[in-house]
Amino acid sequence: MLRPAQIRRAIPGALEALDLPGLALERGQVRDNYELADGRRVVVATDRCTVFNQPIGQVPYKGQVLNQLTNWWFEHTADLVPNHVIDIPDPNVTIALKANPLPIAVIVRGFISGITPTSLWAQYAAGKRTIYGITFPDELRKNQELPHPIVTATEKSFGRTHESPLTDAEVIATGIAPALWERIRAVALKLFLRGRQLCILSDLILVDSKYEFGLDLNGDLVLIDELHTPDSSRFWRADTYAERLEEGAEPDSFDRELIRLWYQGQGYSESDTLPPLFEDMIVTVSQRYQRVYEVLTGTRFQPASYPAHKRILVALRYAQVLD
Secondary structure, eight states: OOOHHHHHHHGGGOOOOOOOTTSOEEEOSSEEEEEOTTSEEEEEEOOEEEETTEEEEEOTTHHHHHHHHHHHHHHHHTTTSOBOEEEEEETTEEEEEOEEEEEEEEEEEEEEOOSSTTSHHHHHHTTOOEETTEEOOTTOOTTEEEEEEEEEEEEOOOTTOOOOEEOHHHHHHTTOOHHHHHHHHHHHHHHHHHHHHHHHHTTEEEEEEEEEEEEETTSOEEEESOOSSTTTEEEEESTTHHHHHHHTOOOOBOSTHHHHHHHHHTTOOTTSOOOOOOHHHHHHHHHHHHHHHHHHHSSOOOOOOSOHHHHHHHHHHHTTSOO
8 A cells, every 4th residue: 555655645646638649539427438440448447536526636656556356356257247348458448348338236235334425324214104105114223234235226426416327117217127137136136245355355345336337339238337436336344334334333434435524523514515635635545545545455556657658659559548
């Protein structure tokens, strides 16, 4: 894991966006996507950081960590569902199959937790006992493990809006066939259970996760987007979880919830316009993300050197993406 001084030196060179001449850009919250004429896509993981669906600046090496960790997970779940990866010519870059994204995201939750108004715990604490079509017993405690993971679908969020939960009928109404939806539910649960097993070996708890799927050009289901990263999932330390639960304290977090809680501690809510992260918090976030990568993969994080723009352009030319 990089020392704080190394991360601070890298802050001015954090990768915010990338200009690839002649390629159409589709800019996401934290990734830039470029369409190629031959049915491939170039996905560049930037260091942009968002929370409550708002941009809050850049965290050095975040893109590399998330890109490499996602592809590590893809390798460990390829027997469950194909993914869209073709090549990884640079730590920040994945060359992927072109796929038609499905209009839903799938959330699998293993604990009753969360701090946003739409989170499972927030709804339960507000008095709701039937949530996402599932009836929960009284006297559950915040951050308690659920008897069984629950699988739900949501609309994809855009801008500062939250995902809206969908019933099975509403999922079908988006054009997803019932048989495909049942397969997606089953695959998402298998991905979560596989993730939980591998996290336990690294003394982490996989709390919940978001999965996105698409159909490739042959109409077959493929896994796309990120997989089990600190931006798409929540991770807690396993060795301190029981003690923190007993104390009524938040678990030790290694994901974006750390940033949400920090902003709440500063007096901001998700409806406020958030200021950029402080430098000390940037360092903390970068190190937490690196820690997740290292404990899961068993590999020390070795960052590629900056400047990223030049490095990535060279890698893409070598991969025969650019002239």
